[in-house]
Amino acid sequence: MLLTEHPPGKMLLLFLLSFALPPRAETGDIIGGHETKPHSRPYMAYLKIYGQESKSCGGFLIQEDVVMTAAHCNGRKIEVILGTNNIGKRRNWLMKISVNATFPHQGYNKDTFSNDIMLLKLREKVKLTKKINLLSLPDPLTHLEPGQLCSVAGWGQTTFKGKTSDKLMEVELKIQKEEKCKRIYNNYNSKTQLCAGDKKGGNIMKGDYGDPLVCDNVAQGIMTFRDKNGIFPGIYTRISFFMPWIKKTLKRICGNNLPQRKIKVILGTNNIGKIWNWPRKFSVKKTIPHEGYNKDTHSNDIMLLKALSSASLSKMDKFNRSNPSPLNHLHR
Structure with missing residues (x-):
């Protein structure tokens, strides 16, 4: 540990912030949001993950047989539910499909959450409709400005200590200045990650991991982690940085979409x-x-x-x- 001389009040602040860092990812929440209009986000996927312990994550459809999510949402077995706004009503699930193979980024680090991105190859292709459809990916050169309004949706908690929601919730978030996350999170990397949301304007919490950060109808980020109280901004994997890896992996998975x-x-x-x-x-x-x-x-x-x-x-x-x-x- 490196000790430096600071006024007593400042040392206390630094001490408290260290406890705000998430030791591990769990599952995510929508704080300050509202229920989505039915099928207004047809790309959303609910992931049921089985392993040493069962958990859930979000994800989104980018090809008829490929879902994108966070690498820390990997598990021994994953089932994907598509086409529903209410995960609690099984009769409303338009499709439940198994994952054939998982493709987490080879550089993913479970301790720092760096390179927290993964592609899931579904057992079969889904038929695209108004209720099940794709979300566009960004140009590799995309640049987001602080203050830009984006949104995120998920089946996470709607209150800080509440249960996760069966209904798909959404909230608007603002892109934050990189310096804000650098001051709070030791491992924040502005090249590969985005800083978005706050307690005042809306935030995500437990249960929203893997959900897309959507700006102008394009997926710009993947929910990676947040502080446990939803006070500070959340950290999102910057999709534009990983576009070369995504294209390379899709070619590997799908053979450039050729049969x-x-x-x-x-x-x-x-x-x-x-x-x-x-x-x-x-x-x-x-x-x-x-x-x-x-x-x-x-x-x-x-x-x-x-x-x-x-x-x-x-x-x-x-x-x-x-x-x-x-x-x-x-x-x-």
Whole structure:
């Protein structure tokens, strides 16, 4: 700890601010907001996350089969609910869909919340309607001015100590000066993060993580963290900074929106010409090529294939039985 000489009152203020920093993320709130007009935000997604403990987050649809959210909203299993304003009324859920794969930013730091961005690949594409639709992403060169009015919506708390809301709530927030967040949060990075909201004009709290900060109908930020009392501004991942990563990851996930070719895997045969000798034939559930693969130079030319089902090992797999795969720990 670095100690410097300050007037007693100032040292006390610094001491109190250190307690305002969020030790860990939880789930988020809408403070000073109101219920949204039904289906006025058709891009909103409610995430049910299962892991060591169940939690919820927000997210938003950016492609028919891709949702964007915060990296700290990752979990062992994630279900996405689309097309509803009231999460408490199951009959109003237009779609509930499982997540096939998660793509958190490789530089995400759970302690500092840096690079807190993640893409979710849905099990299937959704049909876009007036009630389920996409949210636009920003230009990489976008610059937001302090005082600019934006908004955020979510199913978080509506009071400081209240329960999370079943209804989708929204609030208007102002972009704050970078210096304001730098004074409050030790790890704030103005290059990769945005500073928005306050107690006077509206803020987010527990339950709103992963929700989009929307400015002029464009997603500019992803809710990352806030102080526990909702007094100070919230911190949002600056989406414009991550546009190169987003485009690269989308290409990896979706092949630039081209239909993925079907891949079949045949195991256990020495003669591929004799179909009756194929003991095992599998469909590939997903392909995971190296993110640095270059089709021109063939550098990083490696890829993993996830089969639709597990193979049942036989005597022919004696080597594999005595040498377990180092990939057994990976999320399936």
